[in-house]
Amino acid sequence: MTARVGVITFPGTLDDRDTQRAVRIAGLEPVPLWHRDKDLKQVDAVVLPGGFSYGDYLRAGAISRFSPVMETVIDQAKAGMPVLGICNGFQVLTETHLLPGAMLRNNHLHFICRDQKLRVENAATAWTADYAAGQEISVPLKNIDGRYVADEHTLDELEAEGRVVFRYLDGNPNGSLRDIAGVTNAAGNVVGLMPHPEHAVEPNVGTGRTDGLGFFTSLLKKLVNA
Amino acid sequence: MARVVVDVMLKPEILDPQGQAVQRALPRLGFEGIADVRQGKRFELEVEGPVDDAALARIHEMAETFLANTVIEDFTVRVES
Numbered sequence: 001m002t003a004r005v006g007v008i009t010f011p012g013t014l015d016d017r018d019t020q021r022a023v024r025i026a027g028l029e030p031v032p033l034w035h036r037d038k039d040l041k042q043v044d045a046v047v048l049p050g051g052f053s054y055g056d057y058l059r060a061g062a063i064s065r066f067s068p069v070m071e072t073v074i075d076q077a078k079a080g081m082p083v084l085g086i087c088n089g090f091q092v093l094t095e096t097h098l099l100p101g102a103m104l105r106n107n108h109l110h111f112i113c114r115d116q117k118l119r120v121e122n123a124a125t126a127w128t129a130d131y132a133a134g135q136e137i138s139v140p141l142k143n144i145d146g147r148y149v150a151d152e153h154t155l156d157e158l159e160a161e162g163r164v165v166f167r168y169l170d171g172n173p174n175g176s177l178r179d180i181a182g183v184t185n186a187a188g189n190v191v192g193l194m195p196h197p198e199h200a201v202e203p204n205v206g207t208g209r210t211d212g213l214g215f216f217t218s219l220l221k222k223l224v225n226a
Numbered sequence: 227m228a229r230v231v232v233d234v235m236l237k238p239e240i241l242d243p244q245g246q247a248v249q250r251a252l253p254r255l256g257f258e259g260i261a262d263v264r265q266g267k268r269f270e271l272e273v274e275g276p277v278d279d280a281a282l283a284r285i286h287e288m289a290e291t292f293l294a295n296t297v298i299e300d301f302t303v304r305v306e307s
Contacts, residue, residue, distance in 0.1 A: 059295055095295065102297040104236075107243050149240060149298060160256070175241065 003187065003223035005216075006033040006043035008073070008089075008093045010064050014051035015086065015198060022198040023047070026216030028223075035067040036205055044223050045082040048072055048089025050142075050196055052190055056222030059092030060103055061144040070096060071086075077222070080220055082126035083190045090182070099183055101150030107175025108142070115168040116141035116195045118181050122162050125188040125221050130214040137211035140171055140193040148176035148194070156184055166193050227276040229306040230285055234294045235266035237291055270306075277305050 005023045007018045007030055020030035030041050035053075040046065054063035064070060070092070077083045077098050085093040093099040104111060117138050120131040131137070150158070155178055158164050166182035174194070182193025197212025236242050242264045249263035268288075273281060286303055293302040 058293070062292070062295065094297070100297075102295055104240070104298065105243060107241060109243050109247060145239075151239075175243075 002027060003031050003220065004011040004029045004031050004042065004203055005219065006031045006040055006046060007048040008033045008035065008046065008048055008069055010035040010051070010053035010067065011207060012052040012055050013049055013051040013088070014194050015049050015196065016051070016058040018196075019086070019198045020048040021215050022201045025201050026119050026213060027220050028213075028216060031067055034070050037066070038068045038070050038072055040069075040076065045084070045219055046076070047198075047200070048083070048085040050087030053088055054093065056088075056161065057106075059091075059095070061088060061093075061095040064088075064092045065095040069205065076096060077185075077190050080187060081176075084127050084215065084224065085192035085217075086198060087126070087146075087194055087198055090194055091145060093190060093192040097183060099191050101148055101183065101220050103145050103194075104147045104149055106173070110145075111142070112173050113142040114147070115139070115141070115209075116173060116181075117168050118166045118195060120165070121167055122165045122184060124162075125184045125191050127191045127215045127218050128165060128176035130218040130219060136169060137214075138207070138209055139195045139197050139200040139212045140152065140206065143174070143194055146176065146194040148174075148180045155180075161186065165191055166195070190197075212217050227272045227274060228234070230271045230277060230291050230303060232269040232271065232285065232289045232301055232303050233266060234269070234289070234299050234301045235264065237298060237300055240298050246281050267293075284295055 023030040092101045119134045123133040157170045168179045184191045197215045200212035245264040
C-alpha cells in the first residue's frame with residue numbers, strides 16, 4: 001500500500017501530467033481529480049499544479065478558489081491533509097487564504113522562464129522533510145504573476161515563525177517581498193511556491209537535475225513510513 | 227435595470243508596475259505633467275430588481291469575497307443613475 005496523491009485539473013491547468021508523473025516517480029500513487037469533483041476519492045494529499053486555471057481571469061487563482069473541488073480541499077487542509085500549491089496552485093492557495101499574502105504581476109511585467117536557485121529555509125513541513133534547512137536547490141521557474149506580497153506585519157510574523165519555506169537566491173526574479181519564493185501555514189501541512197519542483201525529477205529530462213524530487217519523497221516518508 | 231459600479235484599486239502601498247509603465251510612456255507621447263498613474267478595475271453590474279439596502283449589501287459582500295482581494299486591493303461600490 002502506498003499513499004494516494006490527488007492532482008487537481010482545472011480548466012487551463014498545464015502541469016497536471018508532469019505532477020502526476022513526479023508523484024509516480026517518487027513512489028506514490030497519483031489520482032487525477034477534476035475541478036467539479038467534490039469528492040476527493042480518498043486521497044491522502046493534494047497537489048494544485050501550475051497553469052492558468054480559468055484563464056487567470058479576474059486574478060490568478062481567484063475563480064478556481066470557488067470551484068467545487070476547492071470547497072473540500074479547504075476543509076481537508078484545515079483538518080491537516082498535506083496540500084502543495086505550485087505556481088498557479090500557490091496563487092489559488094493565497095486566494096483561499098489557506099496561505100497568507102497575495103500574488104501579483106511581476107515587477108518587470110515580463111513572463112520569466114529560467115532555472116532558479118532557491119534556499120530551503122524550512123525543512124520541517126510535510127513537503128520539505130527530505131531537504132536540509134539551508135540547502136540550495138535549483139528548479140525551473142516560469143510565470144508572469146509571481147510577485148509575492150503581504151503587509152509588513154504578516155511578513156514579520158512569517159519570518160518569526162519560520163514559515164518562509166523557500167527564498168530566491170542569485171537574484172529576485174519577480175520583485176517578491178523579502179525574496180520569498182514559498183511559504184507554509186502555521187501547521188506546516190499546506191505549502192505553496194512559485195518555482196516548479198515537478199519539472200526537475202528525472203535525470204534525463206530538462207536540466208538533468210532532480211532537485212525537485214524531494215518534495216514528493218518527503219510526502220512519501222510522512223504518509224507511508226511515518 | 228439599475229447599474230451598480232464596483233471600482234477596485236490596488237492599495238496605495240502596493241507597487242503597481244502596470245501603472246508605472248503607462249506613466250513612463252506618457253512624456254514620449256507628448257503628455258506632460260502626469261506625476262503618477264495607478265491602474266485599477268471597474269465592474270459594471272446590471273442589477274435586476276430594486277437596488278435597495280439589501281441588494282447593495284449583497285453586492286458589497288460579492289466585492290469583498292470575489293471581485294477584490296482585500297489583501298492587496300481596496301474597492302468602492304456606488305449606484306450609477
